[in-house]
Amino acid sequence: MAPDGRTLKHVQVREYVRSLVSGSAPGSPAPSERELVHQFSVARMTVRQAMDALVVEGVLERIPGRGTFVARPRRTASRIVGFTEEMARRGLLSESQTLLARREQAGPGVARALNLTEGDAVIHWRRLRCADGAAMCLEDAYLNEVLLPGFLQSALPTSLYDAFEARGLRPTWAEDSIAADLASPDEAVHLEMERGGPVLRHSRRALAGEKVVEVSRSVYRADRYTLWVQLGHA
Amino acid sequence: MAPDGRTLKHVQVREYVRSLVSGSAPGSPAPSERELVHQFSVARMTVRQAMDALVVEGVLERIPGRGTFVARPRRTASRIVGFTEEMARRGLLSESQTLLARREQAGPGVARALNLTEGDAVIHWRRLRCADGAAMCLEDAYLNEVLLPGFLQSALPTSLYDAFEARGLRPTWAEDSIAADLASPDEAVHLEMERGGPVLRHSRRALAGEKVVEVSRSVYRADRYTLWVQLGHA
DNA sequence: TAGTGGTCTAGACCACGAA
DNA sequence: TCGTGGTCTAGACCACTAA
Numbered sequence: 001m002a003p004d005g006r007t008l009k010h011v012q013v014r015e016y017v018r019s020l021v022s023g024s025a026p027g028s029p030a031p032s033e034r035e036l037v038h039q040f041s042v043a044r045m046t047v048r049q050a051m052d053a054l055v056v057e058g059v060l061e062r063i064p065g066r067g068t069f070v071a072r073p074r075r076t077a078s079r080i081v082g083f084t085e086e087m088a089r090r091g092l093l094s095e096s097q098t099l100l101a102r103r104e105q106a107g108p109g110v111a112r113a114l115n116l117t118e119g120d121a122v123i124h125w126r127r128l129r130c131a132d133g134a135a136m137c138l139e140d141a142y143l144n145e146v147l148l149p150g151f152l153q154s155a156l157p158t159s160l161y162d163a164f165e166a167r168g169l170r171p172t173w174a175e176d177s178i179a180a181d182l183a184s185p186d187e188a189v190h191l192e193m194e195r196g197g198p199v200l201r202h203s204r205r206a207l208a209g210e211k212v213v214e215v216s217r218s219v220y221r222a223d224r225y226t227l228w229v230q231l232g233h234a
Numbered sequence: 235m236a237p238d239g240r241t242l243k244h245v246q247v248r249e250y251v252r253s254l255v256s257g258s259a260p261g262s263p264a265p266s267e268r269e270l271v272h273q274f275s276v277a278r279m280t281v282r283q284a285m286d287a288l289v290v291e292g293v294l295e296r297i298p299g300r301g302t303f304v305a306r307p308r309r310t311a312s313r314i315v316g317f318t319e320e321m322a323r324r325g326l327l328s329e330s331q332t333l334l335a336r337r338e339q340a341g342p343g344v345a346r347a348l349n350l351t352e353g354d355a356v357i358h359w360r361r362l363r364c365a366d367g368a369a370m371c372l373e374d375a376y377l378n379e380v381l382l383p384g385f386l387q388s389a390l391p392t393s394l395y396d397a398f399e400a401r402g403l404r405p406t407w408a409e410d411s412i413a414a415d416l417a418s419p420d421e422a423v424h425l426e427m428e429r430g431g432p433v434l435r436h437s438r439r440a441l442a443g444e445k446v447v448e449v450s451r452s453v454y455r456a457d458r459y460t461l462w463v464q465l466g467h468a
Numbered sequence: 469t470a471g472t473g474g475t476c477t478a479g480a481c482c483a484c485g486a487a
Numbered sequence: 488t489c490g491t492g493g494t495c496t497a498g499a500c501c502a503c504t505a506a
Contacts, residue, residue, distance in 0.1 A: 180414035299503035
């Protein structure tokens with residue numbers, strides 16, 4: 001489809017307009033379609049193809065009879081992020097202490113969640129996660145070793161999600177479950193809280209495309225953590 | 235734009251194709267563009283406009299050189315639903331007992347959340363919500379009286395979200411916060427649980443377009459409720 | 469080779485908004 | 488009245504896929 005040497009005209013126009021309006025205030029006018037026809041010496045349908053893409057993206061908004069304008073940014077559902085980015089968003093410095101990082105054979109539950117067969121090799125990574133120096137969460141992550149070759153052999157990353165990103169495996173879909181519970185004795189020790197104190201249990205199954213990249217169980221100190229979720233759009 | 239008497243051609247083609255493929259299995263071929271050009275005696279660009287819309291909607295998928303096919307349904311983020319639909323989804327019968335339903339003056343927090351001024355009239359509706367006969371949740375909802383005229387004067391609905399729907403105020407955006415905690419004595423009595431038992435606190439601010447339609451605080455028995463959330467798409 | 473979608477042209481008329 | 492976006496035409500050539 002895309003000729004090798006040259007850039008498609010509608011892409012040229014699209015990216016020109018995108019750069020023009022990037023940074024413009026919502027409501028600012030974009031060039032009119034006929035104006036762009038003259039500037040680029042292209043047909044109007046070509047310009048419309050370019051603008052259509054930006055409208056679908058939510059960058060532009062058309063008002064018949066008036067013109068095309070910079071759209072106000074859409075509200076979008078929560079992005080899928082890991083602990084590190086979540087804490088950064090709250091202005092907290094995150095640190096982690098690896099309690100366990102090894103190759104294991106998948107049990108029935110983990111195998112099913114990772115779309116693997118029982119006994120397949122998985123990476124089990126257990127960390128105590130702190131924010132601004134205070135124990136916040138105990139996290140057990142299970143990863144598909146096939147998708148992360150050499151993961152345990154090289155230095156463990158600070159952010160698992162950065163490691164996904166670097167491998168083109170940024171999660172695009174997540175199924176989370178959230179429940180309240182009381183801390184087990186072992187959890188209480190790690191989280192430096194009293195036994196039987198309240199905790200928030202957060203489980204996640206994250207996919208990149210069709211690949212299950214992460215299955216995890218986290219337990220948060222209830223007194224230090226509130227989960228925020230945005231749903232819907234527009 | 236839209237002439238009164240007749241239907242736009244690209245809309246005709248679009249709806250024809252939509253009805254053709256509705257119910258078809260993912261991967262089934264849709265008519266080719268040139269085929270539709272002949273059937274409808276329209277230009278190819280008109281057919282493409284129709285098909286483009288269906289592709290953006292996620293109904294169709296184009297494969298260059300091969301044809302256009304029915305797309306597999308997209309995974310989408312959690313819909314914004316209320317208690318009634320949430321329980322129905324779990325196969326549970328929900329019932330509610332109204333503990334309080336009255337007009338109040340908005341306090342500072344509720345006023346800010348509802349985009350109102352302190353002292354404005356709001357509806358405060360407190361319900362004990364049960365699933366399959368068992369106490370599940372204690373919910374305090376605050377509503378903008380202006381958006382729900384006559385709400386308290388007529389029979390209270392079973393489902394608040396049905397009432398929104400009937401008024402064209404179905405929430406399209408929600409900001410939720412979720413935390414673990416221990417039940418207060420009062421909550422424990424209503425929820426028929428021991429004092430200091432674990433609960434899940436779920437707060438919501440729901441918008442329909444730009445209008446804040448609901449601000450609520452719910453407290454769930456931790457032993458009976460786990461929250462499920464899906465994020466992302468594709 | 470025949471068919472498909474992707475790109476592109478050079479026009480046209482319409483309804484609507486602002487001046 | 489003029490400019491805007493919305494619709495529509497009747498073609499064209501391209502790259503790709505499958506037979």
